[in-house]
Amino acid sequence: MRAQTSALRSKDLLGIEPLTPEEITLILDTAEGFKEVSERPVKKVPALRGQLVINLFMEASTRTRVSFEIAEKRLSADTLNFAASGSSVEKGETLIDTAANLMAMHPDMIVIRHKYPGAPRMLADRLPASIINAGDGSHEHPTQALLDAFTIRERLGRLSGVNVSIVGDIAHSRVVRSNIHLLTKMKANVTLAAPPTLIPAQVEEMGVRVVHSLDEALEGADVVMMLRIQLERQGKLSFPSLREYYNTFGLTGERLARAREGVLVMHPGPMNRGVEIASDVADGPASVILEQVTNGVAVRMAVLYLLAGGHLAE
């Protein structure tokens, strides 16, 4: 499918849920054009020259922050990084006040990561700048889902009808929530697999299939996406031990051998080797984990570019 729309409707990217399949296709098509920029000798184009992008990361992040920053720099935007530690946030400033103060410096876009779901929306409703959600609590992480979809589409040529199995900490993952929205909108078949304690009740209502063993998830899968166990978001461990988790849900070479030939192994990172994925699989020929990282820059460039442009009258 090629893009049938040429603009995004909103000034913000708050999640995948509000997007139409046409908008998703537009972002992915645009990212294809941007991928080539990162392979040039001069990896920079002047598209966002003179625009100020503030990266407001109120929660730890390496990959996403660095990826956004590279994307912004490759588009010639001016970037400013603002982290929670060592800032006015530690002195008790509210998010709204922080944002209002940043806004007084006239940024064109704000990329925000926050531990509270809905924080990006709160800013989007109050500020004229374009807000990009770089992960809000366990709500959404739209650019991760877009780069995952880009990687699948690039490798398999389509999203429609592709069997994607997502394995691991479903309950605490914003990545999986965005991915479910995106993949179901694009007519892919999504299977979730995890211990029952890590699967939210009634998640089937999002149009996905739930299984409770890794072998079932691997059966017929074109893509298997492994998720990290988010110990930091769990009050107490939802399973007896990490060793036991690895033995039942860890993706080993032996288990992967039972999957369809040509299956893609994905991981949004950071990986815990020996917990959800074995090292030889993470580094093996089926793994596209580092391609995901490369594609992340192209996808984020596409999002920044599309949001920076003129908007169609509503």
Next chain:
Amino acid sequence: METKKRLLDAARMSRAFRRMAIEIVERNRGLDDLIIIGIRSRGVPIAERVAREIEEMEGAPVPLGILDITLYRDDLTTIAPQPLVKPTKLPEPIDDKVVVLVDDVLYTGRTVRAALDALIDFGRPKAVQLAVLIDRGHRELPIHADFIGKTIPTDRQEVIKVKLVETDGEDEVLLMEKGDH
């Protein structure tokens, strides 16, 4: 939009491509160091046609590339919707090569300005030349074409529509009038 006149038909267009090809080879005394690069989108099929003429004439292929100038436009943040970005594809490094940029219509010169900026980010060509099928005047920048299929004085209210077999199913160039509405 109303068609006022057919400026070129298929036969005259193919003669124009052949003449541009001859002039390019003449001026550069052969194909050494030559690269033909079409500016997306309509410059691309025209560059292919001219390159084919050169190959027939000289018996050897000439390297052919595609330049996407979207990200170098000077009106990016004011136009809506954003134009779709597509990859640039260059067949080889352009350092010390003679690059012939190809486009359909030369008008304000802003597209060529963007193309020059885009090209320079890929290297340092020995020279850059410009080939266009139609030069319609009204330059807003100090830019001129080296190879011209046809020069046509126009009014700013008029629009030149270049149709090509590859994209429109037929070869012709039309002069049209922008409607009042």
